[in-house]
Amino acid sequence: MTLKGKRAIVTGSNSGIGLGVAEELAKAGAEVVINSFTDRDEDHALAAKIAADHGVSVRYIAADMSNGDACRALVEKAGGCDILVNNAGIQHVAAIEDFPVDKWNAIIAINLSSAFHTTAAALPGMKAAGWGRVINIASAHGLTASPFKSAYVAAKHGVVGLTKTVALEVAGKGITCNAICPGYVLTPLVEAQIPDTMKQYNMDRETVVRDVLLQRQPSKQFATTEQLGGTVVFLCSGAAEQITGTTISVDGGWTAL
Known part of the structure; x- marks a missing residue:
């Protein structure tokens, strides 16, 4: 399939899963905006390399995903988007009674609240166009739990709930919203x-x-970043037009247990 003519924003995408997703979207012909909180020469060079490899426009826009205003500004600076992939995330492991409050706040802000802010900023343009895809990278921990990961599990469960709510609000408007739940990648x-x-x-x-x-x-x-990217591209395809408000697990059977 081709995503030529579509603009995609992928948050937290200068490495790891986000980079794999950006690569697959570029390979499918989308114009891509990659993002992280840094603003280094190598970040912009990475965008240029993806652009050269796939013959599409790729830009790097720095934004602090712990800041709601910065999240919304990212969408504005990109010129809006047809495809929004909320991938930015961090992790910290500790027992609840020892869990640092600043770590809790940062994880909720980056892993959950950022998706709220970017989605709120992106939806008006998608509604005007009559087409859009919001794809949230959640986790197996959005469907199950592990000890010592209270903030991460809470945030990823929240992402799944946000996904369902957005899907219901935009149903019938040509826009879908789904969550991908990876296991170990x-x-x-x-x-x-x-x-x-x-x-x-x-x-x-x-x-x-x-x-x-x-x-x-x-x-x-392990799941691979290419597999996660391929799942994102599938959710942007015509075959996935009636897939919305749900989770797709890419976890090697983790959540089947």
Whole structure:
């Protein structure tokens, strides 16, 4: 399929899942805006590389996704969008009684509130065009829970609820809103954790991946950023026109348990 003529904004997309999504959207012909909170030469160079690789327009726009005004300004600076992928997120692990309040506030702001602000800013343009796709990158933790991840689990459950509400509000207007719920995805961040985990458990790489990182993922295989990006592109296709207000799990069976 082609997304030529469509503009996509992907938040938190200078690495990891967001970058994979941006690459797949560009490959499908969309004009893409990538984003993070930094504003470095390498961020803009990354946008230029994606543009050169796929022959489409790609821009980098810095925005602090913990700030609601900045989230809305991102959409305005981009010139609106046809496709909005809310991907920005952070994580912190601690018992509830020890959980730092500033970490709680930051996770809720970046993982949940940012999606509210960008969606609110993007919907008027989508309604005027009679077409739009809002795709929220939630998590298996938007459907289930783990100990010591109170803020992340709360935020991702909130993203799923927000997804359903938006879908109902725009039903019949040519706009869909869905959430993708990944399990463990092999990103540079996860890859970097593997050597330390090997030392911690005195295990080889294969055992750490299978028995520690992918303990709850029955397939015992990571999802890939390309697979997440492909799922986003599918949700933008004509085949997905009647898929709205739901979650799509890309978790190797995690939430089937």
